[in-house]
Amino acid sequence: MVQNMLIQGVSGDPTVYLNGVFGPLSEAKISVLDRGFIFGDGIYEVVPIYHGKPFRMAQHLARLERSLAKIHIQQPMTKPQWETLVKDLVSKTTDATCMVYIQISRGVAKRDHAYPVPAVTPTVFAMVAPMTPPGAALREKGVRLVSIPDERWLHCDIKSVSLLGNVLAKQAAVDAGVDEVVQFRNGNLTEGASCNIWVVQNGKVIAPLKDNLVLEGIRYGLFEELCKESGIPFELRIVTEAETRNADELMMSSATREVLPVVELDGKSVGSGKPGPIFQKLRAAYDARIAALA
Numbered sequence: 001m002v003q004n005m006l007i008q009g010v011s012g013d014p015t016v017y018l019n020g021v022f023g024p025l026s027e028a029k030i031s032v033l034d035r036g037f038i039f040g041d042g043i044y045e046v047v048p049i050y051h052g053k054p055f056r057m058a059q060h061l062a063r064l065e066r067s068l069a070k071i072h073i074q075q076p077m078t079k080p081q082w083e084t085l086v087k088d089l090v091s092k093t094t095d096a097t098c099m100v101y102i103q104i105s106r107g108v109a110k111r112d113h114a115y116p117v118p119a120v121t122p123t124v125f126a127m128v129a130p131m132t133p134p135g136a137a138l139r140e141k142g143v144r145l146v147s148i149p150d151e152r153w154l155h156c157d158i159k160s161v162s163l164l165g166n167v168l169a170k171q172a173a174v175d176a177g178v179d180e181v182v183q184f185r186n187g188n189l190t191e192g193a194s195c196n197i198w199v200v201q202n203g204k205v206i207a208p209l210k211d212n213l214v215l216e217g218i219r220y221g222l223f224e225e226l227c228k229e230s231g232i233p234f235e236l237r238i239v240t241e242a243e244t245r246n247a248d249e250l251m252m253s254s255a256t257r258e259v260l261p262v263v264e265l266d267g268k269s270v271g272s273g274k275p276g277p278i279f280q281k282l283r284a285a286y287d288a289r290i291a292a293l294a
Helices: 057-070 079-091 136-141 164-176 219-230 241-245 277-291
Strands: 015-018 021-024 042-050 098-105 123-130 143-149 180-185 196-201 204-207 234-236 249-254 258-265
Touching (some): 015 079, 042 057, 057 079, 057 098, 079 098, 079 123, 136 258, 143 164, 143 249, 164 180, 180 241, 204 219, 219 234, 219 249, 219 277, 249 277, 258 277
Parallel strands (some): 143 258
Antiparallel strands (some): 015 021, 015 123, 042 098, 196 249, 249 258
């Protein structure tokens, strides 16, 4: 069976990019000594595609650059080269709505915790994968979350492929039969397993600071823009657990799930228990940005 039927949800044998070569996913292989495989020594990025065009591409590439710099991997491509790669991959799929996954590891070297000296050539992998944006039913119904302590490391600002902490957090949501988790560290809100969490109080959108405890989602900048356009106050600051639990509205956001209303936390209704007016405004503004790509 070809790579366990490749990837669940991926039909056929899609074209991927690996170290300068385009080829079928079934033939893409890396060394078992690749540091991304051995140590999780690498970073990744996900670019959503709508109407065949990348959404917030510049911001995604800027975050990719930041993550590489923080773990001291030399940038393997220029910005125009990344843009061309994404465009080329999208041209090889018939899906107008999808996502491009990019992963860069430090490369292949003798197994040793320290960086290899001299530096080795980074491994660069990219592929197009299916993406199904949340439908109207989910937007109207909302999502349910449970809270857990944030027990991850202290460099959550790096979009690292070392995601075991996030995997365990996501499994906690699955085990509880809900959609996601809300994580708290030392009594303050951080984020979900694979999303940012937004608090609404008295008509204001509030989110945790962009520090080492949170991965700065691309929606951070987008929401600030959308709030300004929609006349909604916006603030980044420390957000306490008590504020989160007593919010008028809660929202979650990510590249693939866009923005969704949280209607329940730990079995208790958030606000009215229904998607609130701030969510509705932001959702409409978000949809307008996507529509503008058509």
